[in-house]
Amino acid sequence: MATENKNLSTYDKTTIPNAKNLRFGIVVSEWNESITEGLYSGALKALLDCGASAHNILRWNVPGSFELIHGCKKIITSQEIDAVIAIGSVIRGETSHFDYVCSATAQGIKDLNLQYEVPVIFCVLTDDNLQQSIDRSGGKHGNKGTEAAIAAIKMAVLGK
Numbered sequence: 269m270a271t272e273n274k275n276l277s278t279y280d281k282t283t284i285p286n287a288k289n290l291r292f293g294i295v296v297s298e299w300n301e302s303i304t305e306g307l308y309s310g311a312l313k314a315l316l317d318c319g320a321s322a323h324n325i326l327r328w329n330v331p332g333s334f335e336l337i338h339g340c341k342k343i344i345t346s347q348e349i350d351a352v353i354a355i356g357s358v359i360r361g362e363t364s365h366f367d368y369v370c371s372a373t374a375q376g377i378k379d380l381n382l383q384y385e386v387p388v389i390f391c392v393l394t395d396d397n398l399q400q401s402i403d404r405s406g407g408k409h410g411n412k413g414t415e416a417a418i419a420a421i422k423m424a425v426l427g428k
C-alpha cells in the first residue's frame with residue numbers, strides 16, 4: 269500500500285504498548301531542517317501520547333542523513349536506551365548523490381539493527397521533490413515521525 273492510501277499519523281492507541289519507563293534516543297539530521305523538525309515533532313508528540321516521559325527522550329543532532337549512522341551508533345553505545353529513531357530527509361537533486369546518500373543511510377541503519385540489541389527505526393524520507401517531503405512530515409499524508417514513534421515503541425518491547 270502506498271503512503272497515498274495510508275495516513276502516516278494514524279494509530280490505534282489501544283493496540284500500542286504503554287511507553288512509560290521506556291527510554292528513547294532521537295537522532296535528527298539538520299539537512300532539510302524544516303522537514304526533519306516536522307518529523308521530530310510528530311515523533312515526540314506520539315511518544316508522549318503513548319506514555320513516554322519527556323526526561324526519557326534524548327535528542328541528538330547530526331549534520332546530514334549520512335551521519336545518522338554514526339550518531340545512532342554512538343547513542344546506542346553511550347546511553348541507556350530502549351530504541352532509537354533516526355530522522356532524516358533526503359531530496360533528489362541533479363546528480364546521483366541522492367542515490368548514494370539514501371543507499372548508504374539505509375544500509376548503515378540496517379547494519380546497526382543487525383549489530384546491536386537496540387532497535388533503530390528508519391525515519392528517513394527519500395523524496396523526489398520538496399512537496400513529497402512536506403506531505404509526509406505533517407502534511408496531507410500525515411507524519412512519518414508519528415509512524416516511526418509507534419514502530420519504536422513496538423520494537424522496544426519486542427520479546428519482553
Ligand SMILES: Nc1c(NC[C@H](O)[C@H](O)[C@H](O)CO)[nH]c(=O)[nH]c1=O
Pocket residue numbers: 297299300331332333334335356357358359360369
Ligand atoms: N543532500 C542531502 C544530504 N547530503 C549531505 C549528506 O547527508 C552528508 O551530510 C554529507 O555528504 C557529509 O558527509 N543529506 C540529507 O540528509 N539530505 C539531503 O538532501
Ligand SMILES: CC(=O)[C@@H](O)COP(=O)(O)O
Pocket residue numbers: 358359360361362363364365366369
Ligand atoms: C540528495 C542530494 O544529494 C542532493 O540534494 C544533492 O543535490 P545535487 O545532486 O544537485 O548536487
